[in-house]
Amino acid sequence: MDDSTKRLLQRLMRRIPSQMLQTILDKWAHLSREDLHSLDFTQPKWVLTEHLLALCEENGLRVKHITELEMIYIIENPNQGMWHGFQLLDAEEDAPSIELTQFKEQFKANLTELISHVSIKIKKHTDEAIWIRVAWGDNFTKPYHLKPTYVVHHLQTPYVFVTGVTSKHKPLLNQALVLATRYSSMKDAHLSGRNLTAIRDLLMRQYQQVFPTKHPKPLQEKNPVPRNPNIEKEQAENTENRLQMACEAFGDGTLPQLQKAVYKLETKFRDNSNKTLTGREEPFRGVVEFASTNLLESLRHCVSSGMASTPVTPLLSSITQKGRNYFVITDKGV
Amino acid sequence: MSLLKPFSKLPGLNTANILLVENEEQFQQKLADTVVLQEKTVNVNVLARSLPLPMENEESRPRIDLVVFIIHLTSELSFQSAETSLKYLDPGYFQGKVCFLVTNARNVSVPPERLVSVRKLAASLHCPLLCAEDQTTEGVTTAAHRLLAILKVAAGLVPMATGLYLSTLTRCTVPSDIDQQNFE
Numbered sequence: 001m002d003d004s005t006k007r008l009l010q011r012l013m014r015r016i017p018s019q020m021l022q023t024i025l026d027k028w029a030h031l032s033r034e035d036l037h038s039l040d041f042t043q044p045k046w047v048l049t050e051h052l053l054a055l056c057e058e059n060g061l062r063v064k065h066i067t068e069l070e071m072i073y074i075i076e077n078p079n080q081g082m083w084h085g086f087q088l089l090d091a092e093e094d095a096p097s098i099e100l101t102q103f104k105e106q107f108k109a110n111l112t113e114l115i116s117h118v119s120i121k122i123k124k125h126t127d128e129a130i131w132i133r134v135a136w137g138d139n140f141t142k143p144y145h146l147k148p149t150y151v152v153h154h155l156q157t158p159y160v161f162v163t164g165v166t167s168k169h170k171p172l173l174n175q176a177l178v179l180a181t182r183y184s185s186m187k188d189a190h191l192s193g194r195n196l197t198a199i200r201d202l203l204m205r206q207y208q209q210v211f212p213t214k215h216p217k218p219l220q221e222k223n224p225v226p227r228n229p230n231i232e233k234e235q236a237e238n239t240e241n242r243l244q245m246a247c248e249a250f251g252d253g254t255l256p257q258l259q260k261a262v263y264k265l266e267t268k269f270r271d272n273s274n275k276t277l278t279g280r281e282e283p284f285r286g287v288v289e290f291a292s293t294n295l296l297e298s299l300r301h302c303v304s305s306g307m308a309s310t311p312v313t314p315l316l317s318s319i320t321q322k323g324r325n326y327f328v329i330t331d332k333g334v
Numbered sequence: 335m336s337l338l339k340p341f342s343k344l345p346g347l348n349t350a351n352i353l354l355v356e357n358e359e360q361f362q363q364k365l366a367d368t369v370v371l372q373e374k375t376v377n378v379n380v381l382a383r384s385l386p387l388p389m390e391n392e393e394s395r396p397r398i399d400l401v402v403f404i405i406h407l408t409s410e411l412s413f414q415s416a417e418t419s420l421k422y423l424d425p426g427y428f429q430g431k432v433c434f435l436v437t438n439a440r441n442v443s444v445p446p447e448r449l450v451s452v453r454k455l456a457a458s459l460h461c462p463l464l465c466a467e468d469q470t471t472e473g474v475t476t477a478a479h480r481l482l483a484i485l486k487v488a489a490g491l492v493p494m495a496t497g498l499y500l501s502t503l504t505r506c507t508v509p510s511d512i513d514q515q516n517f518e
Contacts, residue, residue, distance in 0.1 A: 228366075228370055231366045231367070231378070232379070232381070234380055234381060234387050238383070239359065305359065306357070
């Protein structure tokens with residue numbers, strides 16, 4: 001094993017938390033049973049890494065096996081790094097009938113045509129998602145495995161999620177994806193976050209949604225919490241209305257975990273008390289950013305507790321309705 | 335204007351009613367549950383977010399003996415909402431039937447001017463100002479206990495004591511040098 005492979009393995013071992021190590025090595029399945037048993041998982045990690053390195057050398061494992069280990073780890077823990085959502089546009093006639101082997105061949109062929117030294121690994125996960133790991137090299141150097149790009153795509157949906165791609169390689173990746181999936185172009189969905197499951201749920205609308213009804217009383221089958229007859233709520237209807245509107249705008253139950261919403265303003269400054277800034281021709285550029293550990297949960301609470309006025313402003317509700325968290329606001333609208 | 339009037343309804347036998355007004359609607363529920371638990375003679379808690387109270391419940395609503403404004407010092411909105419709700423109370427309430435309850439008074443991140451303005455408001459209305467701690471059960475129990483004491487007097491259940499008498503003893507005062515307070 002050469003130096004760069006060793007370094008890759010060492011880096012990977014530092015990343016994987018000790019609790020998950022045993023399960024991931026089991027899934028990897030490149031070490032024989034005796035080898036796995038010989039690893040003592042109670043030792044400190046650096047000792048374990050040395051031992052593992054020795055075992056890999058013995059078994060003659062190479063870069064492609066190590067990258068497989070990395071991929072298993074990332075598939076188990078996708079919620080790290082920054083994921084960006086993209087949407088494919090204008091399907092051609094045979095786009096819905098693409099299946100896995102065809103996609104694989106096409107993607108690999110396209111990408112290696114565009115850039116000769118590139119390492120691609122494609123894997124299908126149990127929940128029908130295709131995971132692609134790409135390590136980029138250029139015409140003179142071998143692929144650099146320490147900064148790979150991961151792409152997740154669900155076949156037959158027009159959505160792609162990417163992490164770790166630089167602006168240099170983005171157009172190449174886009175082109176390969178577009179050709180392989182038989183669409184005509186790909187655009188940025190303006191949705192990004194640390195949590196892949198959240199982004200996917202938001203774009204594919206897989207969270208619990210609430211639809212507006214004319215009769216918002218709860219179903220009779222639900223057992224209401226026994227209310228103390230001595231306690232009466234005066235403005236209960238208002239509270240219920242607010243909760244209903246909050247859930248309509250943001251959804252019910254557990255919400256996808258978004259970290260930020262960014263609004264880039266390109267509108268003219270409008271405040272009559274400030275004469276120097278009002279009335280200028282150029283737009284007043286500003287950026288409003290909402291950040292939180294779980295943004296949608298905070299916004300829903302703001303609305304249901306009355307801190308934000310109802311009906312919910314379309315600026316906030318379009319985060320869930322349009323599935324994006326980066327907006328550019330001009331004077332004519334979003 | 336739909337003012338809340340203190341004496342427009344008949345009192346019930348062995349009942350005392352307390353109205354908890356809080357913008358955030360969080361502490362009031364805990365407080366209401368504890369108050370009802372502590373006192374077994376019937377008392378009805380009415381919870382509201384702000385005054386004026388909805389007209390539909392005018393008939394069925396019992397006579398309110400004590401109005402408590404819960405103000406969270408961590409939020410300016412809480413204070414402003416309490417201030418605007420004050421306008422909907424008949425002046426008859428301010429003779430011992432209104433109380434201010436303040437939370438997070440010890441919190442370092444709260445601007446001290448807010449507590450000063452609440453104190454000034456309570457002092458100008460001759461009402462008591464209580465400080466409560468809403469995060470622990472002991473805090474909630476203590477606050478409920480104190481409120482019950484005031485409620486019993488305001489409802490006339492304590493012989494020889496009226497709300498007006500009690501309020502002259504317990505009302506909030508603001509020392510004249512509070513504006514020049516410094517901690518050197």
